[in-house]
Amino acid sequence: METARPPASASALAAFFVVLAALTALGFAAISWLPVVASEHGPGVDRTIVYILVVTGVLFLVGHAVLAGFVWRYSRGGTPEYRPLSPKVEWSWALLPVLALTVASEVGVLVIGGPAWSQIYGETPAGALEIEVVGKQFEWLVRYPGKDGRFGRTAAELVHDVRNPVGLDKKDPAASDDVVLRGALHLPEGRPVVVRLRSLDVLHSFAIPELRVKQDIVPGHLGRTQFRPVRAGSYELACAELCGLGHYRMSGKVVVEPAPEFERWLREQAGWFE
Amino acid sequence: MTIRSSTLGTPVLGLVLLALGCGGCGGKTSVPGGGPETSGGGSAEAPKAGAKVWDPALGTAGVRGTVKLAGKAPKRRPIDMNREPRCHEAHGGKALDESVIVNEDGTLRNAFVWVKKGLESWSFPMPSDPAVVTQTNCVYIPHVQGVRAGQTISIRNGDPCLHNIHAYAKRNTEFNFGQPGGSAEATRTFDRPEVMAMLKCDVHGWMSAYIGVVAHPYFAVTADGGRFELPKLPPGDYTVEAWHEVYGSQARDVRVGDRETREVEFQFEEK
Amino acid sequence: MNGNGATLATRPAPLGLLGVLATVGMLFAAFTAAYLVRRTAADWRPVALPAIAWANVAVLVSSGAAVEAARRTGRGPWLLAGLGLGVAFLGGQLLAWRDLAGRGVFLATGPHGSFLYVLSAVHGAHVLAGLGALAYAGARPAALGTASAFWHFVGGIWLYVLVVVSVL
Amino acid sequence: MIESSGHEGGHEAPRGFLRRYVFSTDHKVIGIQYFLTAVVMALVATVLAMLIRVQLAWPEKAVVAPETYVSLVTMHGTLMVFFVVSLALVSGFGNFLIPLHVGARDMAYPFLNMLSFWVIVPGCVLMLASFLVEGGAAAAGWTAYPPLSALGKAVPGSGLGQTLWLLAMALFIASFTMGGLNYVTTIVNCRTRGMSMMRLPLVVWTFLISAVLGLLSFPALTAAAILLLLDRHAGTSFYLPAGLVFGNETLPHQGGTPLLFQHLFWFLGHPEVYVLVLPALGIGFEVIAAFARRPPFGYRLSVYSILVIAVLSMIVWGHHMFVSGMNPYLGKYFSIVTVLITVPFSVLGLNLIASLWRGRIRLDAAMLFALGLVSAIGIGGLGGLYLGTATSDLYFHDSYFVVGHFHFTIGTVTFFGIYAGTYYWFPKMFGRRMDEGLGRVHFWLTVTSLFPMFLLMHYQGLGGLLRRTYDPTVYAYNAAARGLNLSITLLAFGLGAGQIVFLVNLFRSMFAGERTGENPWQATTLEWTTESPAPHGNWRREVPSAHRSPYEYGRNGGAEDFVLQSAEKA
Known part of the structure; x- marks a missing residue:
């Protein structure tokens, strides 16, 4: 055969x-x-x-x-x-x-x-910069603690998309100098960064491909992720978890710059209530 | 052409019903705001059936006045439009928050003034032109406007980027849809009187607009000089209300007779 | 059984029942998991169980006993008693709901109350199914073994649920 | 309760069109009903897929609206997983084959079986009707994660569309549970004389394990769906936390956690993959044995591997949640156990390949698809390592790598199983053969478009392209990856064209195919001992007994190189 x-x-x-x-x-x-x-x-x-x-x-x-x-x-x-x-x-x-x-x-x-x-x-490295990123349909809001180095109180009831996007409490003295940016994240090169992650509405995912960072943000939970940017440059912040019809448009900018430049930039930023 | 669920559903279901051998059970497609309707009927504040038709051309009574702000005018906050570079440049990087705009003489812009009570027994012809909301350089134009209940609202995107128009309302059906750059204009309708319905763009958090939906044509939005005018009313007793997105609302009772125009002043306070 | 008797000729009922019990058991296991996760939240306020809940347990247990007696003796009155007590249990559960509502605990008032309503409703649906099975067994006594086993399982599930919602 | 009825005393076929073809309790009719329903749903799901691809190829044209796009991806996934593959493969072939394979005249509970089909029909109608309601069909992804799926304000599809989605899924689960009960009892209790568990055809083993997995895992989704419905409509807060803001207003919910839903969903969702993939593998074993004229390599080994997969599949669901904010130690645990699944899978894959060894391969259409299935298991299985390893999943999570991966596993493996099974068992279903030439055209059109298409998606994932993005040009970093979108769309058109060939072949052959006898493939299992199509009650004569292994191929050499399982030992 x-x-x-x-x-x-x-x-x-x-x-x-x-x-x-x-x-x-x-x-x-x-x-x-x-x-x-x-x-x-x-x-x-x-x-x-x-x-x-x-x-x-x-x-x-x-x-x-x-x-x-x-x-x-x-x-x-x-x-x-x-x-x-x-x-x-x-x-x-x-x-x-x-x-x-x-x-x-x-x-x-x-x-x-x-x-x-x-x-x-793992453990948060010493000397880390702490910042907060708030996800909402379909924007990234970035908060720096301002000159006092402390995050002020926030409350969902105070959130107003135009006038108070992260819901800062005006009555808290630590809040008035908090810096709030729309869709732009500035990071110092070489310094560890801890990001507090909050969502105001649905699930989002904080993703920066170049930094190999991806962390879902769960409303109701204070999330966190940490990393150390080691290469100055301009990168993109993406939302990696379906969050609605504008999900694809929920982009942001990440600027990693040498530490002195970052410090200078941060000093120039006015607090939200200043 | 852009395919939306509502247009997509019919052929898909048709295909399936056909395949299941169930022809002729086609459902009625519900298209929100499909077309202009001719009256604002069906709501509590709408005129009852058989109401007298008022021709505003015959009106001789009127209410007019000013909306003022007491206290120091708040500084307008700059808007960070960096994430949309074209809009950022169009405003020369200096776009300002529109929620409180105070004229130099201390009067308030963008207050919505309307006849809240007193017109229930009248009915009014519906304008055939649609109201228009335009998204230009990542700002809604106009920021505040009034429309008639049932009047077609035409929503246009003049920007090359995506906006979504998310309407928040209590009495009307909410809607939420995306308008990518270059999309054709869309139309929606608020069927019931409601002061105010809010429009928001979720992609650009600074973008919001307010629409006062009213059963009759007696509404106005203050501009330069904080002036408003509600002319050609039938004579009668009215409650006139002024609404502002930050300062809330105030109402005044006013009686206007034939060939009479009453002056009403509203004063909001900045704390 | 199957045609000309060429099959193994074992009765499929016990295994089918086991499958039902497994899947119902997993359903309540899933609810338990949800309960355990949810109760760690800050807004968890325990709600006192309605007093009648314990009386209902007694009714359900006696119903189980009556059904068991019916199964062993094959006598109809026992089965009727079991059915009646089962219906009474459902009525008692409704009273328990009224008790909760009377205290201002509604479905959406708080998480513990939500679980009380959901678990008793889902369990109640299985009780209804069990009552149907018992009624069917009244007409076809051959099915009584299967129906009573399901009934005991449903009763056991309720004891388990009560332990979960009152102890945890 | 439910009495086993079977066909007590004789087995007269019911008369009348309705009883015979519509409300039939005959497992073969029900199996074919499921199969044809799946074909209809597949048509819809394919149209949705094509719309998705058109949008991705030409995003600047905005062919569909953004809110429609999220409905499309949601419904394409839901329909394909639950209403196409589950229906055709598990419900369709499972119903048709199990009694024939184990030597039973029907399922253990024929009435329950009919009920299971007539429960899924309204499920299908509800699912499709959701396209017509205000806001459109569900748009929170096939995973339906809250809060997106819980709040109509979050996305238009989360209005009535999502409610219909949940109700349709509830009907699906009810139907699938009834089916699973029947499978388990029929396989365990209704085997013919001599049909020991270790003489069951492998495909029957896969149906058994698949049914057990379904019975144990679907209740989690039932519970999840009940709680989600209540959050949506009754104001409860199982999943919805405090502080959700929409339109500058805070919702009144308190204390819920969205992660709870994810755990419950994936407790079902992961086993569901094996519920679907295992029967496809089983079909692969049957077809490869028949067309390589060799007993499948390592029967026992395969059975044990299937059991190991079943156990592992129940404890690895968390690998879908590595980046969800789950405890990182839990993540590590899930990663360690997840990658272990590749072990039994590789055993199965190697057994399939080794079954060819020293065979006499006939490359009919059924065999072509079975071999394609082996290749797809290789790609899908190995791709799983990238996603099961937590550290690399960090990069690949929610990227097109995932999309490519699951289109090989629950997409290609299952579809190739369905195709191989259709070509193979079509004669037993309809007494006719499918056209072999068209079958080959179907195969070659399919593999030459499908493999490159889904492979390219893996590369897009390497380039960081995120899934569920309506217009990927928003980002600059994925420029290289998104450049493949046009090619993928063209390949998708090719794939679609290939499936039209299949449909033409399928319906043409039902009425005009070449008639066949009892055993056209010279196969050994019990279904080939009855006429084609099999009559009501499956065998006109006595039900055959099993006297040997189901795979005595290559026994005598020569032309009659096989021995039927029912042949008595000399």
Whole structure:
């Protein structure tokens, strides 16, 4: 029954799998589309991505090579045989993927990815600048504590989109010098930053691709995220959680500048009630 | 053409009903503010059926006056339009908050003055022209206006960017839709009298406008000099109210006879 | 059973019942999880359970006992008693709601009250289903085993719910 | 309670069109009804997808309105997951195959089975009707996270549209639960003589586990939906916290937490993926065995892997919430257990590939799709590692990488399972074959458009393109990634065209396909021992007993290279 050549359809399918695998591998050259890294923990995130890319790339290529090879080789007829495996053979065969995948995947989580995860969610470094970002449909409001270095009291009842967007309490002396900006975030280069995250309405997600930062903002909870910008430049702040019809438009600007320039800029900002 | 849910639904449902072999069960598509209606009927403040039709051209009575602000005029806060660079430049970077605008003589702009009570037994012809709200350089124009209940409101976006028009109302149906730059004008209607309905753009938090929806044509918005004028009224007893977005509202009772124009002054206080 | 008897010929009812109990159990487990999460919020104010809630438990337990007696003896009056007590339980639950409302605790007044209403309503729906099953079993005694098991489960769930809402 | 009725004493087919084809209790009719309903819903969901792609390819034209766009993505996802794939794959094939495979004349509870179908029909109607109500269809994403889904002020679709969405989902859950009860009891209790659990075809195992997962996980969504409805309409505060501001006014809610909904939703949502993917894998095993003429590699291993997947799937839901503000230690736990799922999955994938080894492969359309499914599992499964690892998910979360990933798993794997199953079992459903040539055209059009299309979405994710964005040109950083949008849209058109070929083939073959006999594929499982289409009661003669493994392919060599499962041992 065995014929020398596989039917055209088998060759085509095998070729398809080979081309698919090759193109997929090539396509991951899109790794160069990862935005430039501008935060301290960013390279840890990228390292995790690259690690998984290599591991899955190898598995994917080998798997598809075998798949294509089998399709090509075993489509020429021949005599199949009925040979179920004994449980022992099955189990020993299973060891290979079980061990390989367990090790490969947990190394990614614990060894490669773990340190960056701890950096993001660990202890707040000393000397961190604390700022507040308030998400609302469909704007980012940014608050700096002002000259007294303290955030004033806010209340939802005081929020007025035009006259008091974050709901500062005028009666609190710490509030009057708080600086409130629409959609613009200024950060000092090299200094750790802690961001208090609040939402006034629905879920939003505070995402700055270049800083490898993404943190959902849950209304009713005071969220937080921390990072250290290490590269001066102008970046974009995006909302990464569907928040309504204007979600796609909920963008903001992030300016990372050398610390002295940042300090000068901050001094020039008038408090909301000044 | 921009596809909206309301226009999308019909073919989708049609397709499905067809496929389910259930032809002929088409539902009526509800399009909010689909077209102008000819009366503000159906609400508590609307004139009763069989009300006399008043032709304002015959009116001889009138109310006019001034809206003033006592106390120091608050400084207008600059608006940070940086996130929309084109709007920012259009205002030369100096756009100002419009919520309190005081004229040099101490009178107040953008106060909405209307006849709150006294016209229930009359009905009035509906203007055929729509009221217009325009979004230009990230500001609503006009900031305050009055419309008739049931009058078509035409909403235009003169900017190249997205605005969404989110109407907040208590008595009327609220609406919320996006108008990306270059969109065709949209029309909506407030069917019931309501002072005031608010329009907001959620993309640009500084953008807000107020619309007073009234069952009759006797309303005005103060401008230079803080003056308002409600002419050509039928003679009678009225309650006239002035509303301001920051200072709230005040009402005055006034009786006007034939060929008479009464002067009414409102004074709000800045604390 | 299935046609010419070529199947394993085990009765599917016990397993089907187990499936129902598993899925109903998971429903109340999900509500419990929601309850535990929600009660950590700052606005949590415990609401005193209506006194009649405990009387209702007694009614439900006696209903279970009556149904059990019906199952063991196969006698109709027991089943009727069980059904009647089940209906009485539902009536008692309505009284409990009236008691809550009388104290100004409505569905949206506070979280604890909300859970009391939701849990008793969802449980009440299952009680209704159980009553339906018992009534069906009255007509077809073969189903009594399944129906009574479901009834006991529904009763047990209510005891569990009461413990959750009164102790936690 | 519910009595098992079956077909006591004889099995006369019901007479009259209504009883036979509309309100039928015959599992085969019900299965086909589910399948055809899914086809209708798939048409709608596909139209929505095309509108999404058109908007993304030409954002400057604003083809759809922004509020409509969010409704489109919401409804496309909801329809595809719950009303297309669940209906066709789990409810459709599950109903059709289970009794035939285990050797039963019908489901354990035929009436319940009919009820389950007639509960889903109003669900479908409500879901589609939501396009017609004021504000349009639900627009809070298929995940329906509050507060967006709870407040009409937040997005127009959260008005009546969201209420209809919730009611339709409640009907879906009710229907799915009834179906699941039937699957479990039928598989465990109604097997024919000799059909031990370890002689069940693998696809039956996947239906069993899928049903158990469904029964255990769907109640969480039921609870979540009840609480959401109350928050929407009764003023309660289960999910809504204090201090929500709309239009400068503070809402009266107090103390709720939106994260509660996310936990409840994903407690269902994650197992749901396996509820759908496992049966597709099961179909893959059946088809590959029949067309490679080999018993599937490692039967027991596959069964255990399926069980392990089921257990793991119940405890990993939090990986959808790595960036939600969940406790970071919890995040680490979820990450550790999540990536472990790749282990049993890789075992299944390798078993599928190894089943080809030393086979005699016939590349009919069914087999083509089964092999495509293997490839898609590879891409989807490995892509899961990027998202299951918390640190890399930080970057990929809510990006197009996620979109590409789940379109391979619950999109491609499931659809290829449905297609492979349709080509394979069509003769048993209608007594006719589907056209093989059109089948091949369908396959090649599909794979050449689908694979590049969803792969490109992965690359867009690498470039940081965020999902659910109406117009990505707002951002500058994603310029390279969004450049692929036009190509993806063109590929989507190709994919759509390929599916038209399938539909033509499907409906044409129902009436004009080549007639077939009992066992056109020379397959071994019990459904091939009865005529095609299978009669009411499944076998006119006695129900066959199982005497051997379901996969004795390649047994005798030569032309008759298989032994039916019902063949008695010599």
